[in-house]
Amino acid sequence: xxxxxxxxxxxxxxxxxxxxxxxxxxxxxxSSPETSQQGNRYGMIGMLIAVATTLxxxxxxxxxxxxxxxxxxxxxxxxxxxxxxxxxxxxVAGFHSLVGMAAVLVGASAYLNPDAFGIxxxxxxxxxxxRIELGLGVAIGAIxxxxxxxxxxxxxxxxxxSPILLPARHVINLAVLAGILGLxxxxxxxxxxxxxxxxxxxxxxxxxxxxxxxGGADMPVVISMLNSYSxxxxxxxxFTLQNTAMIITGALVGSSGAILSxxxxxxxNRSFISVIAGGFGAEAEAGGPKGSAVAKPYKxxxxxxxxxxMKNAESVIIVPxxxxxxxxxxxxxxxxxxxxxxxxxxxxxxxxxVAGRMPGHMNVLLAESNxxxxxxxxxxxxxxxxxxxxxxxxxxxxxxxxxxxxxDKTSPIYGMPVLDVEKAKxxxxxxxxMGGVGYAGVDNPVFYMDNxxxxxxDAKKMxxxxxxxxxx
Amino acid sequence: xDFLSTLSIFVMACFVGYYVVWSVTPALHTPLMxxxxxxxxxxxxxxxxxxSAAVGGSEISKWxxxxxxxxxxxxxxxxxxxxxxxxxxxxxxxxxPVAASNNSSAK
Numbered sequence: 001x002x003x004x005x006x007x008x009x010x011x012x013x014x015x016x017x018x019x020x021x022x023x024x025x026x027x028x029x030x031s032s033p034e035t036s037q038q039g040n041r042y043g044m045i046g047m048l049i050a051v052a053t054t055l056x057x058x059x060x061x062x063x064x065x066x067x068x069x070x071x072x073x074x075x076x077x078x079x080x081x082x083x084x085x086x087x088x089x090x091x092v093a094g095f096h097s098l099v100g101m102a103a104v105l106v107g108a109s110a111y112l113n114p115d116a117f118g119i120x121x122x123x124x125x126x127x128x129x130x131r132i133e134l135g136l137g138v139a140i141g142a143i144x145x146x147x148x149x150x151x152x153x154x155x156x157x158x159x160x161x162s163p164i165l166l167p168a169r170h171v172i173n174l175a176v177l178a179g180i181l182g183l184x185x186x187x188x189x190x191x192x193x194x195x196x197x198x199x200x201x202x203x204x205x206x207x208x209x210x211x212x213x214x215g216g217a218d219m220p221v222v223i224s225m226l227n228s229y230s231x232x233x234x235x236x237x238x239f240t241l242q243n244t245a246m247i248i249t250g251a252l253v254g255s256s257g258a259i260l261s262x263x264x265x266x267x268x269n270r271s272f273i274s275v276i277a278g279g280f281g282a283e284a285e286a287g288g289p290k291g292s293a294v295a296k297p298y299k300x301x302x303x304x305x306x307x308x309x310m311k312n313a314e315s316v317i318i319v320p321x322x323x324x325x326x327x328x329x330x331x332x333x334x335x336x337x338x339x340x341x342x343x344x345x346x347x348x349x350x351x352x353x354v355a356g357r358m359p360g361h362m363n364v365l366l367a368e369s370n371x372x373x374x375x376x377x378x379x380x381x382x383x384x385x386x387x388x389x390x391x392x393x394x395x396x397x398x399x400x401x402x403x404x405x406x407x408d409k410t411s412p413i414y415g416m417p418v419l420d421v422e423k424a425k426x427x428x429x430x431x432x433x434m435g436g437v438g439y440a441g442v443d444n445p446v447f448y449m450d451n452x453x454x455x456x457x458d459a460k461k462m463x464x465x466x467x468x469x470x471x472x
Numbered sequence: 473x474d475f476l477s478t479l480s481i482f483v484m485a486c487f488v489g490y491y492v493v494w495s496v497t498p499a500l501h502t503p504l505m506x507x508x509x510x511x512x513x514x515x516x517x518x519x520x521x522x523x524s525a526a527v528g529g530s531e532i533s534k535w536x537x538x539x540x541x542x543x544x545x546x547x548x549x550x551x552x553x554x555x556x557x558x559x560x561x562x563x564x565x566x567x568x569p570v571a572a573s574n575n576s577s578a579k
Contacts, residue, residue, distance in 0.1 A: 023511045024488055030496045030504050033562040040503075040555050043511050047548055054517045058524040061534070065523055068538045072545025079546070080553035088502055088558075095509045095551055098543045102515050105540035109522035113533035116525035117518075129475055227505050234515045235482060241521065242478055246514050248485040253508040255489030260501060353498065360501030367561040374565055378498050 008057070013244065015053040020248030022046030027252060033373055050245045085368040086325045089223060089357040090155040096226045097148035100207075103141025103233035104200060107134050110240060111196050119240060126191055130240050135184035137236030138196075139203040144229040146207030151222050154211075155357055161216030169213055170277065176206045214275065217322075217399075219357045220264040221275045228257025260359050267353035267379075269405075269415035298434065301453035303462055306393075306428050307469035309453070313390035313426075315346040317382065319419055320362050321355045323396020323432070329460040330369040333395065336463055337371065339470040348385070349376040350419055352400035383420050392424035394446075396459050398431070402444045411442055427452040430459050503558045510551025516544035 022042045029039015051069075055062070083091050110117045111126070111134060119130035126134070153159035166172065183199045214222050235250020265272050310316055318337065324330060337347045349371060355362045366376055386392060394401055397419075405416045421427050427446055433456055434447070446452055455462050496504050522537025 019514070020485070023514070024485075024492060026507060026511065027489075027492045027496065027504070030500045030507070032497060033500065033559070033564075036500060036503065036559045036562070037556070040507060040552060040559060043507055043555075044552050047511065047514065047516075047552070050514050050517055051520065054520045055524075058521050060524045062524075064538055065520060065541060068523070068541040069545045072542040072547075073549040076546035076548065076550030077553050080550045080557060083554060085558070085561075088506075088554075091550075091554065092502075092505050092509060095506075095547050098547045099509065099512050099515060102513070102519060102540040102543045102547075105536045105543070106515060106518035106522055109533040109536040109540070110518070112530045112536070113522070113525055116533070117521060223505070227508060230512045231508065234512045237515055237518045239475075239478055239482070241518055243517055244481055246517055247478060247482045248488075249511050249514045251482050251485030252489040252492070253512040255486050256493045256504060256508045259490065259493045260505070263498075263501075351498075358502060358505065360499060360504070363499040364502045364558055364561070367558070367563070370561075370563065372565040373499055373562050376499060 008242075012053050012057055015049055016243055016245040019046040019050040019053070019245040022049070023245070023249050023252060027256065046245070085364055086328060087156070088364060089219065089361065090152050092358060093148050093152040093155055093223055093226065096223075096230050097145050097152060099230040100141045100144030100146075100148060100226075100233060103230075103237055104138050104145060106237055107138035107141060107240075108196075108200070110134060111138075117241060128188055131188050131191060132184060133236050133239040135187045135196075135199055137233055137240060138200050139180050139184065140229055140233040140236060142200055142203030143207035143210070144226055144233055146204045147211045147222075147229070148207075148226050150208055150211040151219065151226060154216060155219060155223075161219075163215040164212045166209070166213070169209065173206065173209055176202055176209065180206065210276065213277075216357070217354075218268075218270075218275050220354050220359055220361075221261050221268075221270075221272070223358050224257050224260035224264055225276075226257070228254050228261060231255075231257055264354055264359060267417060269413070269417070296448045298448050299450075299453050301428070301455055303455065303457075303465035304469050305453060306455055306462075307466045309426055309428065310340055310345065310391050310393070310466075311343055311470060313345055315348070315385075315389045316340060316391045316393055317386060317389050317421075317424065318347065318349045319392060319394045319397050319401060319421060320349065320351070320366070321395065321397025321400060322357060322361075323398075323430070323459050325356055325361065325365055326396065327459040327461075329395060329463050330365045330371075332460055332463040332467060334366070334369040334371050336467050336470065337375075339467060343470075347375065348382060350379065350382045350386075351376060352379055352397065352417075352419055355397055355400055379417060379419060386420045386423040390425045391428060392419075392421040392426070393428045393430075394421055395430045395463070398444055399442065401446055402442060404442060404445060413442055422446050422449060425451060428455055429453070430455045430457070430462050432456070432458060499562070500559075503555050506551055506555040506558065510548055510555065513544040513547040513551065516541060516548065519544055 023046045026039045026043030029035045114120045231253025238246025401421045404411045405413045405418045519540035
């Protein structure tokens with residue numbers, strides 16, 4: 001073929017292949033916490049090989065390139081050291097947007113200077129296959145960028161987390177998507193600038209339009225989906241450059257994001273399409289308050305009561321949710337766990353897959369506060385333990401503990417797998433106030449059970465007071 | 473390499489990705505996202521080619537490439553560093569594994 005790859009020396013192709021294999025090993029390392037650090041190192045070595053090989057092949061203009069890497073690297077390194085663990089979701093969304101933008105820039109650069117990328121035929125025109133790859137790469141990159149920017153703004157609270165619904169948004173979105181695909185097809189026959197830049201502009205627009213109607217609690221799906229897109233964008237560019245490292249990485253990241261989206265959808269019993277269509281929570285909010293207008297009796301308790309109950313329990317299962325992250329209660333929670341363990345109480349943590357704003361969010365926060373990871377269990381592994389446990393301690397979680405998901409077919413969360421906290425002998429439920437409902441807008445019958453004690457306060461303050469009471 | 477060989481690599485890599493990612497423990501899903509983010513910045517390869525293009529090519533194209541190098545570098549350094557920071561937090565119950573991980577990170 002006329003591709004530049006035909007001129008790529010064998011050693012370089014081998015080097016890119018090795019980089020690709022190292023990236024596979026870096027994900028493989030994440031199968032357990034013991035091997036994960038090694039995995040991360042494989043990833044770094046792979047990246048080093050890919051960059052070094054490229055520089056050896058195309059080593060002109062080095063000073064500027066080194067300066068660019070130094071600027072970007074310093075910013076990245078600095079952010080990574082400073083960022084709080086509770087802010088991981090918006091950090092990851094922000095990073096996704098950078099990959100998307102980089103893909104757009106590389107695509108635009110290749111379009112403006114196809115010679116440098118070796119994607120021209122003998123007549124000086126961009127190759128047909130390269131036109132499709134470029135079009136797709138730029139489109140996916142642009143969607144990743146603008147979608148991730150919106151996700152970042154929503155996750156960091158700079159933009160309201162509630163869904164923003166435009167009229168006729170499905171029609172608009174489908175029309176724009178069809179327009180992008182049509183233009184990429186047309187680009188094969190006519191590669192004039194207007195076509196290329198329209199594809200780019202429309203793709204920026206659709207990324208924005210797709211994410212604004214999606215609400216805060218669906219963010220775990222969105223962020224996984226954008227993760228997947230950033231991979232496909234890299235893969236498309238890899239096709240253009242005939243670069244093995246990029247293609248392998250793109251495929252890995254693409255499947256990784258897709259699998260995470262699938263896991264998140266399954267954990268909410270929602271179809272991918274319904275999440276992408278957006279608007280979840282908006283309808284429920286309108287209908288919800290009517291049902292909960294009648295004040296039902298509930299039992300409120302104090303930190304003192306909670307400390308007494310847990311001190312005398314044999315086993316406590318802690319169920320953290322997004323509320324724990326918001327109030328930064330993880331450190332106080334770990335302290336509470338330590339004091340209970342000192343009293344001879346068995347303490348475990350139960351994590352619902354969609355607790356928090358991104359996959360594995362709660363696990364990172366607990367790890368940050370030094371909770372050993374072998375005390376932390378996934379839903380399937382711990383759900384049968386609630387029947388035998390004395391206290392279920394729910395902190396900042398709501399919908400993921402709602403038993404209506406198992407019984408009420410009319411409930412918007414019906415069919416979602418939930419943690420069976422109601423089976424515990426006593427449920428201690430930390431909640432800011434009785435007024436608010438969970439994201440799904442559904443009332444939780446656990447609040448009104450005889451064996452539930454509501455601890456109405458800010459999560460962190462409540463746990464700190466419990467710790468004080470456990471102390472003496 | 474022709475298109476079909478490239479496509480074969482891509483399809484095979486999708487399958488490898490599928491099996492490798494399913495074997496990742498759910499507790500490490502956040503680090504997984506951070507590290508996939510870092511490695512997808514391998515797009516820097518394209519950015520480097522663009523920015524090292526010989527004189528005579530379009531100047532704009534070169535500067536777009538350099539900007540892409542900056543963005544991808546933020547991601548590479550930031551992504552790997554934050555993953556490293558997170559993974560260092562995962563500890564087992566007893567003290568032994570902590571000591572072991574200290575040794576391995578020293579060398």
